[in-house]
Amino acid sequence: MTLPRSSIPRRRAWLQLALGATVLGLSGCGFALRKAPTFAFDTVRIQGMEGTQVSRELRDALQANGLRVLTSATPASGAGVPAAQAILTVLVDQRERVVVGQTAAGQVRELQLRTRFVFRLRTPTDKILIDDVEMLLERDISFNETQVLAKDAEEAMLYRDMRSDIVQQVVRRLAAVKSL
Template identity: 90%
Template sequence: MTNQRTVSPHRRAWLQLALGATALGLSGCGFALRKAPTFAFDTLRLQGMEGTQVSRELRDALQANGIRVLTSSTPATGPGAQTGQAILTVLTDQRERVVVGQTAAGQVRELQLRTRFVFRLRTPTDKILIDDVELLLERDISFNETQVLAKDAEEQLLYRDMRSDIVQQVVRRLAAVKSL
């Protein structure tokens, strides 16, 4: 014996009407899924702290969106290959680990993980497109010395999530630039 549910044609019509009304309501309020970003430039020079994890992930994200990313290791061939249409300068890219909670005996109980990323965007003629922007993300993590390996893995996971979040924020800010 199979357990199949059949829906009457009358009930199916009501369900379709309800789904259509919901879709119409969402589109009327301005709701739309986030689309792939569009940029005012095709080529970007990435300079300063190119070897950090955030910079590498940012370079990969921009290339995935169709931007040609130049670095100090990129060979200079073709017009504009030296500078690119825009120059993204990474001023600060650092990770911090701060003790925020201790027991009366001085044992660490809570840590705060921070990722700080500071950048600016300009044209090769030094026109500022995005002035210095500091992105600071913080995550709290409990600590237990008997679970050091698990807490280390959790810490690395939180840093990776913060890194991805920063990359997405930078990409959205770069896409907000409408003209050079």
């Protein structure tokens, strides 16, 4: 069924009106896209478990947001290197794979993947900015021994997703610190 030519401009005008009303409605309710985070500090030192995947991705995310990130490979201060204004200590960064479902014959049917990350943020004078925070993310995955390669790829994807989710949460928490 085709529309008569005279109704097409009218229909387009209604669509434009509806789109305009939607945009005005969203702006009026306080909706705004998430902006890049701003931090109360310019330099942060990551210490603790800095060689793990989450710590490396966190370092990259902080650098991408304009922070200077120091590690154990960076001198503490001097020689043109500023002292860290905040110290992020990674206490726990672990991945777990737990069997949560089995058949009557004892074959694994369901797994739970967990990523646990614990950190704290303090100043060089030991003022606590963020006390110990534990993040635990869990994902369930079915398992079938005939699809081992596909399930390994799915497991790697889920761990990667959890890792990036933790990094985003940590960055938002660091941005929530308003003063040193």
